[in-house]
Amino acid sequence: MSARILDGATLAATLREELRPRVAAFTARTGRPPGLGIILVGTHPPSEIYVRNKLKAASDIGCRADLLRLPDTASREQVVNAVRKLNESPAHDGILVQDPLPSQIGGSQAVFDVIDAAKDVDGFTPVSAGLLVQNRAVLAPCTPSGVIALLERSGIDIAGRHAVVIGRSDIVGKPMALLLLHRHATVTICHSKTADLPAITRQGDIVVAAVGRTAFVRPEYVKPGTTVIDVGINRVTDRSEVEALFPERSPRRADFEKRGAMVVGDVHPDVAEVAGALTPVPGGVGPLTIALLLRNTVTAAEHREP
Amino acid sequence: MSARILDGATLAATLREELRPRVAAFTARTGRPPGLGIILVGTHPPSEIYVRNKLKAASDIGCRADLLRLPDTASREQVVNAVRKLNESPAHDGILVQDPLPSQIGGSQAVFDVIDAAKDVDGFTPVSAGLLVQNRAVLAPCTPSGVIALLERSGIDIAGRHAVVIGRSDIVGKPMALLLLHRHATVTICHSKTADLPAITRQGDIVVAAVGRTAFVRPEYVKPGTTVIDVGINRVTDRSEVEALFPERSPRRADFEKRGAMVVGDVHPDVAEVAGALTPVPGGVGPLTIALLLRNTVTAAEHREP
Numbered sequence: 001m002s003a004r005i006l007d008g009a010t011l012a013a014t015l016r017e018e019l020r021p022r023v024a025a026f027t028a029r030t031g032r033p034p035g036l037g038i039i040l041v042g043t044h045p046p047s048e049i050y051v052r053n054k055l056k057a058a059s060d061i062g063c064r065a066d067l068l069r070l071p072d073t074a075s076r077e078q079v080v081n082a083v084r085k086l087n088e089s090p091a092h093d094g095i096l097v098q099d100p101l102p103s104q105i106g107g108s109q110a111v112f113d114v115i116d117a118a119k120d121v122d123g124f125t126p127v128s129a130g131l132l133v134q135n136r137a138v139l140a141p142c143t144p145s146g147v148i149a150l151l152e153r154s155g156i157d158i159a160g161r162h163a164v165v166i167g168r169s170d171i172v173g174k175p176m177a178l179l180l181l182h183r184h185a186t187v188t189i190c191h192s193k194t195a196d197l198p199a200i201t202r203q204g205d206i207v208v209a210a211v212g213r214t215a216f217v218r219p220e221y222v223k224p225g226t227t228v229i230d231v232g233i234n235r236v237t238d239r240s241e242v243e244a245l246f247p248e249r250s251p252r253r254a255d256f257e258k259r260g261a262m263v264v265g266d267v268h269p270d271v272a273e274v275a276g277a278l279t280p281v282p283g284g285v286g287p288l289t290i291a292l293l294l295r296n297t298v299t300a301a302e303h304r305e306p
Numbered sequence: 307m308s309a310r311i312l313d314g315a316t317l318a319a320t321l322r323e324e325l326r327p328r329v330a331a332f333t334a335r336t337g338r339p340p341g342l343g344i345i346l347v348g349t350h351p352p353s354e355i356y357v358r359n360k361l362k363a364a365s366d367i368g369c370r371a372d373l374l375r376l377p378d379t380a381s382r383e384q385v386v387n388a389v390r391k392l393n394e395s396p397a398h399d400g401i402l403v404q405d406p407l408p409s410q411i412g413g414s415q416a417v418f419d420v421i422d423a424a425k426d427v428d429g430f431t432p433v434s435a436g437l438l439v440q441n442r443a444v445l446a447p448c449t450p451s452g453v454i455a456l457l458e459r460s461g462i463d464i465a466g467r468h469a470v471v472i473g474r475s476d477i478v479g480k481p482m483a484l485l486l487l488h489r490h491a492t493v494t495i496c497h498s499k500t501a502d503l504p505a506i507t508r509q510g511d512i513v514v515a516a517v518g519r520t521a522f523v524r525p526e527y528v529k530p531g532t533t534v535i536d537v538g539i540n541r542v543t544d545r546s547e548v549e550a551l552f553p554e555r556s557p558r559r560a561d562f563e564k565r566g567a568m569v570v571g572d573v574h575p576d577v578a579e580v581a582g583a584l585t586p587v588p589g590g591v592g593p594l595t596i597a598l599l600l601r602n603t604v605t606a607a608e609h610r611e612p
Contacts, residue, residue, distance in 0.1 A: 109440070130436030134415070134476050160499045162506075168487055170440050177495075178439075181474055184499040186506060189483075193466045193490040200468075200492060
């Protein structure tokens with residue numbers, strides 16, 4: 001392996017520690033801790049884990065963290081009412097509606113739209129998205145903000161570099177491109193309709209993979225020395241897929257043998273031989289997403305009670 | 307000249323004609339025409355001309371068009387109050403605050419922010435910008451929307467092509483990039499910090515120049531056959547500059563001799579020898595901006611009274 005490993009888990013721990021004094025100061029000043037309210041509809045198992053991790057991380061740094069549960073059968077109106085309740089709650093500075101929602105809700109965005117922009121710690125409302133485009137976001141989406149924090153704290157230059165973002169989702173791809181652009185990168189956004197994708201991605205000094213396809217970015221997609229950020233979190237249960245990706249003595253493979261499943265990013269393991277720096281999966285961008293959610297919650301609290 | 311000339315003036319006339327039946331139907335149905343209110347602060351001469359052209363164009367297709375004038379010395383509060391008045395007016399579906407504003411206002415965006423998003427025919431509010439990012443804009447900014455109309459009506463493919471946008475303003479560069487992305491182009495955004503700009507722009511199947519610098523895009527910036535969209539409107543009064551740009555017998559030069567000034571785009575005239583298609587300045591993107599302002603006004607009216 002030649003690539004420098006960008007350790008997101010360690011940075012996430014640092015960022016969480018940096019929030020403690022802000023949480024303590026806010027609590028001392030206002031007589032209450034910053035508050036995060038999470039709405040969880042149904043019992044989707046991965047969502048249960050994500051929500052538990054978010055609540056625990058918030059509690060750990062001294063925030064209030066509340067879970068509002070709704071049944072699998074909840075109507076859109078019920079979910080919207082739960083959002084309204086948190087909008088009106090003085091104790092809650094941040095609101096998160098855990099995606100995905102059951103199909104009868106008719107799409108998550110209609111629910112996100114109801115969130116008070118001042119409490120929009122995921123950055124998914126139109127107002128948050130618009131302020132981000134206009135380079136004056138207070139609460140930017142957590143995953144791309146985590147990537148920026150990782151690049152900056154790792155001493156990787158952004159200004160004047162060519163950043164290539166693969167993926168154009170509202171949650172990662174587009175806000176990622178905007179955050180890089182505002183830090184003076186030249187930015188290219190690629191997607192499923194891009195012609196000769198490897199020729200485009202090979203231009204990147206920074207390549208961000210956010211496609212949601214296991215090991216999609218192969219060594220030939222990457223110029224030697226490039227910084228590669230892997231946003232993908234793909235669960236793999238097929239042994240032949242694991243065997244194709246990892247050599248026989250790899251600890252990742254041993255891990256798979258033990259659990260019968262593993263998480264693989266959007267970047268092929270062999271990219272480590274070409275890239276200059278690389279985020280691992282797990283332990284790269286993933287932990288930063290939660291750290292940035294906490295930072296947004298504290299920031300929202302500070303803005304609500306300045 | 308080899309490039310096909312993309313005639314924005316003719317398309318603008320067509321688009322305006324297409325609005326007439328919509329204006330007539332709206333007026334018949336609601337008993338009032340779609341209404342545009344423009345706020346003009348001070349007496350900046352180019353703004354006087356722009357505003358007059360916009361009001362006349364709106365009247366010509368049967369819209370109501372009102373001008374609210376404020377003195378050069380108006381405070382931000384006075385301008386904001388004028389916006390609020392139009393926000394509350396049932397007769398006005400579109401509100402435009404003519405940029406630039408006098409310095410004591412402290413920036414145009416603080417005024418734009420007050421505009422009711424449902425009447426935001428310039429597409430400059432955070433909500434409009436956010437809905438645009440999320441690919442569900444009702445009212446997108448006029449100049450980039452005009453460029454899309456010109457490409458589509460000229461039969462120039464966008465999906466799967468590489469579009470390079472030079473400039474990253476909130477008003478043109480960024481919304482242009484998003485509109486092209488949502489039509490499935492691979493999009494690169496360049497700017498003053500871009501390294502080796504010609505190498506980047508030469509990749510574009512479509513190049514949009516929105517830098518505000520006279521004749522900035524030279525032939526070596528452009529791959530043969532590329533579609534070049536010139537958003538620049540630069541007033542040139544220096545004879546030596548004109549002589550350097552246009553050959554001795556050029557009608558543009560004769561025009562300059564007559565008026566003592568001329569308008570030149572961001573694209574060098576010699577690019578016409580390389581490009582496959584090119585918008586002229588004047589008569590390219592400029593007239594489309596007003597046509598799209600009218601379309602946004604009619605659309606806003608239809609959405610307000612469905």
